[in-house]
Amino acid sequence: MRKIQILGTGCPKCLQLARNAEAAAQRLGAEVEIEKIEDVNRILKFGVMLTPALVVDGEVKSAGRVLTPEEILALLR
Amino acid sequence: MEFWKREGKKIAYFVAAFLGLYYLPLGHGRLAHSFVEALQLVKWYAREHVLLCLIPAFFIAGAISVFISQASVIKYLGARANKFLAYGVASVSGSILAVCSCTVLPLFAGIYRMGAGLGPATAFLYSGPAINVLAVILTARVLGLKLGVARAVGAILFSVVIGLGMQLIFRAEKNPAAAGPAETPEPQTGRPLWQNAVYFALLVGILVFANWAPGAGPGIWRGLYALKWWLTGGFALGLAAVLVLWLGVKFWQVLLISLPPVLLSWLWPQQPLAAFVAAVVGLSVLTSLQPGEAGEWFRSTWDFAKQILPLLLLGVLIAGVLLGRPGEEGLIPGQWVSALVGGNSLGSNFFAAFAGAFMYFATLTEVPILQGLIGHGMGQGPALALLLAGPALSLPNMLVIRSVMGTKKTAVYVMLVVVMATLSGYLFGALF
Numbered sequence: 334m335r336k337i338q339i340l341g342t343g344c345p346k347c348l349q350l351a352r353n354a355e356a357a358a359q360r361l362g363a364e365v366e367i368e369k370i371e372d373v374n375r376i377l378k379f380g381v382m383l384t385p386a387l388v389v390d391g392e393v394k395s396a397g398r399v400l401t402p403e404e405i406l407a408l409l410r
Numbered sequence: 411m412e413f414w415k416r417e418g419k420k421i422a423y424f425v426a427a428f429l430g431l432y433y434l435p436l437g438h439g440r441l442a443h444s445f446v447e448a449l450q451l452v453k454w455y456a457r458e459h460v461l462l463c464l465i466p467a468f469f470i471a472g473a474i475s476v477f478i479s480q481a482s483v484i485k486y487l488g489a490r491a492n493k494f495l496a497y498g499v500a501s502v503s504g505s506i507l508a509v510c511s512c513t514v515l516p517l518f519a520g521i522y523r524m525g526a527g528l529g530p531a532t533a534f535l536y537s538g539p540a541i542n543v544l545a546v547i548l549t550a551r552v553l554g555l556k557l558g559v560a561r562a563v564g565a566i567l568f569s570v571v572i573g574l575g576m577q578l579i580f581r582a583e584k585n586p587a588a589a590g591p592a593e594t595p596e597p598q599t600g601r602p603l604w605q606n607a608v609y610f611a612l613l614v615g616i617l618v619f620a621n622w623a624p625g626a627g628p629g630i631w632r633g634l635y636a637l638k639w640w641l642t643g644g645f646a647l648g649l650a651a652v653l654v655l656w657l658g659v660k661f662w663q664v665l666l667i668s669l670p671p672v673l674l675s676w677l678w679p680q681q682p683l684a685a686f687v688a689a690v691v692g693l694s695v696l697t698s699l700q701p702g703e704a705g706e707w708f709r710s711t712w713d714f715a716k717q718i719l720p721l722l723l724l725g726v727l728i729a730g731v732l733l734g735r736p737g738e739e740g741l742i743p744g745q746w747v748s749a750l751v752g753g754n755s756l757g758s759n760f761f762a763a764f765a766g767a768f769m770y771f772a773t774l775t776e777v778p779i780l781q782g783l784i785g786h787g788m789g790q791g792p793a794l795a796l797l798l799a800g801p802a803l804s805l806p807n808m809l810v811i812r813s814v815m816g817t818k819k820t821a822v823y824v825m826l827v828v829v830m831a832t833l834s835g836y837l838f839g840a841l842f
Contacts, residue, residue, distance in 0.1 A: 342515060345717050373519045373810055382520030383480055384513055397480050397513075 335365045335409060340376045341385035347371075350385040350399045357405035365409070444740040448730030451778070455726050459551060461683065464719075465690055466617040467547045472711030473613060474543065476703060477606055478506050484517075487525045487534070500530035501569040504538030505546075514538045515807060519814045528580060528815070532823055533573030535811070539801040540565035544718065548777050549797065551621065557790065560838050561797045568798065568830045575826050580819060601656060609652050615645035620686065639682045643675065646689060657704045659696065667692030718773050725775025729782045736785025748787030751796075754839030756832065762792035763831035766800035767824060768808075776800045791839020799831035 337354050341347025351369055358365035370376055379388060383397030387405065394408050414421075435441050483506055485491070486499040500521065507517060514535065522531035539545070541562050550558025622638040634641070650668055653659040670692060675685035697708035733747070734740030751758045771779070776797060784793055803824060812820040 340516075342513075344513070345713065349713075372813075373515055374813055376516055377519050377523050377814075380524065382484060382517050382524065384516045 335361075335363065336368070336390055337365055337405075337409075338368045338370055338379075338388040339385060340370050340379060340381050340388065342373065342376075343371050344384070346399050347385040350387060353400060353402045354387065354405050356402040357409060360402065360406055361409050440739070440741065443738075444731050444734060447734035447738050447740050448727045450738075451730035451735050451782075452723065452726050454735065455722075455778070459548070461687065461690075462620045463547065463551045463617070465715075466613065466620065467544050468711050468715045468718075469693075469707075470547075470610070470613045470617065471542075471544050471714050472707055472709075473610065474506055475710045475714075476706045477601075477609070480507055483507060484525075487521050487530055489525055489527075491526050493526065493529075496526035496530040497533055497570050497573055500526070500534040500573065501537050501566045502541070504534060504565075505541045505543055507534075507538065515810050515814075518811070522815060527577070528583075528819070529573040529577035531573075532576045533569040535823075536572050536802050536827060537565040537569035540798060544714070545774060545777075545801065547617065548774055552777050552781055553784065553793070556842060557793060557797070560794050560842075564794060564798055564834045564838070565802075568834055572823070572826045572830055576819070576823060579822055605656055608648075609656070612645050612648045612652060616642055616649065619645065639675070642686075646671075653696075653704065657700075657707075658702060659700060659704055663696055667696050721772040722774050722778075725772060726778040729775075729778040733779075733782025733786060736781065738785075740782065742786075744786035747783055751783065751792040752787045752789055754789045754791040754836065756836055758789060758792045759795045759832045759835040759839070760828070762788070762835060763795040763799040763828045766796040766798075766831065767803040767828050768805050769800060770804035770806060771800050773801075789839050790842060791835040791837075793835070794838045795831045795835025798834060799827055803827055 335358075337358065339347060339351045339354060341350065347369075351367065354367055358367060376384065376386070379386065379393055381393060381396050385399060386396040387394050387400055387408075389408050395404075400408075483499065483503050487496055487503070491499075504514075507513065517538075518531050518535040521534055522528060525531070546558055546562050549561050619634075619638050619641040622635055622641075624632060624635045650664050653664050654661050667689075671685040671689040674688050675682065678684055694708060697704045698712075699705070700708075730740065732740050732742050751762045766776075780788070780793055780796060783796075784790075808820060808824060811823070815823075
């Protein structure tokens with residue numbers, strides 16, 4: 334199963350990114366687990382300073398930007 | 411029992427609402443007056459600060475978050491960065507990196523663990539929330555230019571002092587940079603620096619001259635006032651050129667949205683606001699329909715407005731109920747305010763700094779609250795002390811900071827912030 338993690342302390346941009354990720358997961362069809370990580374210390378473990386960040390299968394794909402559902406879909410494919 | 415579990419909460423709400431209505435203190439002039447005051451204050455904000463000040467400020471904040479590559483700034487705060495430079499960058503970069511207050515804590519933690527270390531990290535943590543463009547612009551506009559400038563300069567200067575202080579106190583401890591270098595996203599290929607500079611200068615020019623007050627300054631000040639709308643219009647023309655040349659908007663589209671403001675200012679020159687509103691609406695519609703950077707500019711502008719305006723409205727209402735407009739009384743008697751934070755004694759400054767450090771202010775709400783306090787006799791010094799300590803610290807974010815760097819360092823940091831804010835407030839109050 335694919336796994337998406339959203340790193341962010343809960344600001345509107347992070348929530349937007351989470352919504353976009355959900356939309357992308359739905360369009361993909363396959364099952365995707367989405368996890369939101371709000372704890373600063375856990376965010377740091379990914380080596381991320383700029384939130385919101387998107388992690389796909391343990392790999393940081395973007396930081397400091399809200400990706401569109403299309404962009405996230407492209408990352409999942 | 412089952413019934414109470416299911417309905418108990420609702421019954422409690424009903425009882426509370428009934429009691430509230432039963433004892434509604436309508437007869438007391440003070441309560442009714444304070445609600446009227448709150449509405450008056452909101453009206454004043456809506457009339458004086460939204461169109462000419464907040465809206466251009468949101469466009470500037472949006473432009474900063476889209477057009478300035480954050481990665482290129484963070485480069486200077488990395489583990490291998492020049493220490494001297496790191497302090498400088500940390501103290502001023504809040505204006506670019508902290509436009510959204512929720513990004514401050516992850517950045518602080520990142521600079522501490524993976525980057526330039528404790529000193530620059532605490533410098534950034536202190537100055538970041540205080541010098542974001544929206545905060546500085548609104549402070550200068552509502553509380554006066556002097557306090558606005560003092561806030562920005564004070565935050566930058568004292569952030570370096572606090573950063574160096576932290577580094578010095580904890581110099582024996584090793585930098586926990588073991589977390590490994592930060593994963594910095596590839597800087598997007600941006601436009602040349604000078605183009606960004608021109609673009610931002612044009613936006614700032616519009617903001618500054620649209621708000622130019624007559625004032626009692628030297629002759630040139632009044633001369634500029636007479637020309638303010640011509641200058642604002644000139645900067646707007648420059649912005650139109652930037653849209654076409656650098657942001658890829660089609661010439662005929664820009665021409666189309668320029669027509670209403672030009673016509674309005676020609677037909678109705680005594681009402682410059684009409685042309686200004688037409689220009690803002692045109693720019694919003696145009697950019698929102700563009701693909702690419704221009705569209706992103708509008709979206710992030712809208713994101714800021716959506717996020718900040720409701721909180722600000724709430725803050726203004728609360729400040730209005732509690733404190734009223736300057737010269738009017740709200741629920742809190744004015745004597746209390748002037749007794750606690752009036753004048754410029756060390757005690758007043760300390761109290762303001764201490765209260766500010768623990769209190770939580772939503773973005774920008776410190777401004778209406780301070781306005782109310784100043785209207786009731788708070789001194790300029792304590793006002794600055796609260797402005798410096800307030801947005802930088804609050805009880806909730808102290809807890810996060812503690813989870814990042816431990817209890818001892820957090821306690822020292824809070825102490826340094828309170829002491830520095832007290833001193834700078836005292837100094838400011840004594841000098842001005």
